[in-house]
Amino acid sequence: MISRRNIRVKVMQTLYTIDSMSGEVKPGEPLTILNKKLEASRGLFTYLVFFITEVARYSETDARQRASKNLPTAEDLAVNTKIAGNEVLWKIVETPGFSAAVADFKLKHIIDTELLKKIYLQLAASEEYKEYISVQARDKKSEKDILEFIYRTLLLPNEDFIAHVEEHFINWDDDAEMMEQLVAGYLQKPAGYDFGPILSKEKLDFAKNLLQTTIEKAEVTLELIKPKLKNWDADRIAALDLIILQMGVCEFLFFETIPTKVTINEYIDLAKEYSTVQSGQFVNGLLDNIHKELTQQDKIHKKSHKNSSL
Structure with a gap:
């Protein structure tokens, strides 16, 4: 019943909660x-x-x-x-x-x-x-x-x-x-709907994979993001913007059935709705830049999937 956009929001909120926690x-x-x-x-x-x-x-x-x-x-x-x-x-x-x-x-x-x-x-x-x-x-x-x-x-x-x-x-x-x-x-x-789990197995797997991949590949995604920040320090940008960027880059690299256009549009919308006034434009520019670089390096490999735009 929940769309992939809703799932992205839940994963984003989870990552933000973790980022805000003190201690290990x-x-x-x-x-x-x-x-x-x-x-x-x-x-x-x-x-x-x-x-x-x-x-x-x-x-x-x-x-x-x-x-x-x-x-x-x-x-x-x-x-x-x-x-x-x-x-x-x-x-x-x-x-x-x-x-x-x-x-x-x-x-x-x-x-x-x-x-x-x-x-x-x-x-x-x-x-x-x-x-x-x-x-x-x-x-x-x-x-x-x-x-x-x-x-x-x-x-x-x-x-x-x-x-x-x-x-x-x-x-x-x-x-x-x-x-x-x-x-x-x-x-x-x-x-x-029978009022059991709100996510189907397929969508729950997507949620878990997106969460775990974003955490496990944090260093990989930061290496791609930091050089594009120009005068910005990764520690100075909005924490939520950084989380959104990392999730987007993970989808580029590790979720082969999700078209890059869908990824970019989804995370621009999330940045506009949940972060700062400038975040939509900021996320748009960064993801587009990283997407072009990864494409030139032949590091993005996507395949068609009937549910890829959900």
């Missing part, structure tokens, strides 16, 4: 840090889906509470609970991996019931919801659309909800854009 890095520690970051993303993804399902299922809670009033009105006794039986919702809820992930991350203890109720009431008052419940029949598109409406319209723009997520998931800022894509994609095809 223990064997296996980098991989442990990377796995924790991936698990944090899995927990966040699971929670977002869990919250969506809880908003939808709150219609039954609302109906029960209103019906139990001392003097319920006709309106209280006629709360429409169609959404609680949403077919996509139940595909999610009945996925064994979903309930296991909810339990593993203790998500039921995190949820804010007052916020949940508030968002459900916003849903119930919306024209989209009224249109949804006005049709007795069910169809796949409307079942998916109403859940996506909850996510895109009621959750993502909601400052209270975002503050709530940020309080419990420190990775929200880094993962927000990725999560928007992942959750929307999942709601369209809920059968495509």
Whole structure:
């Protein structure tokens, strides 16, 4: 579910964490840090889906509470609970991996019931919801659309909800854009993910190899980078820029299925988004220069691969 770009971000963050640590890095520690970051993303993804399902299922809670009033009105006794039986919702809820992930991350203890109720009431008052419940029949598109409406319209723009997520998931800022894509994609095809490891074996191998190669080949990459710094000392440039450059050079030399153009573009984007204002241009110039040199020396050998641009 996570793209190679997302993986590069996690590896970059892991390398930066290691660079910021005092003392000697223990064997296996980098991989442990990377796995924790991936698990944090899995927990966040699971929670977002869990919250969506809880908003939808709150219609039954609302109906029960209103019906139990001392003097319920006709309106209280006629709360429409169609959404609680949403077919996509139940595909999610009945996925064994979903309930296991909810339990593993203790998500039921995190949820804010007052916020949940508030968002459900916003849903119930919306024209989209009224249109949804006005049709007795069910169809796949409307079942998916109403859940996506909850996510895109009621959750993502909601400052209270975002503050709530940020309080419990420190990775929200880094993962927000990725999560928007992942959750929307999942709601369209809920059968495509079982809430286990967030990376396939192939992509996990890529993440591990990129991390380990960047660490193991640090001296090799620095030998290529330092002469291109001109008046810059390697110790004076932004630590994150240096990490990005080293990752890029590793992909040039040791990842034969990734086209160099893809590598350069990806790391320019990461530099722009995560480092300084000048970093995008800086990384662009350095990687392009190193790429030309390695090409002239016939040190870059790539082969076609159908997934190389992922």
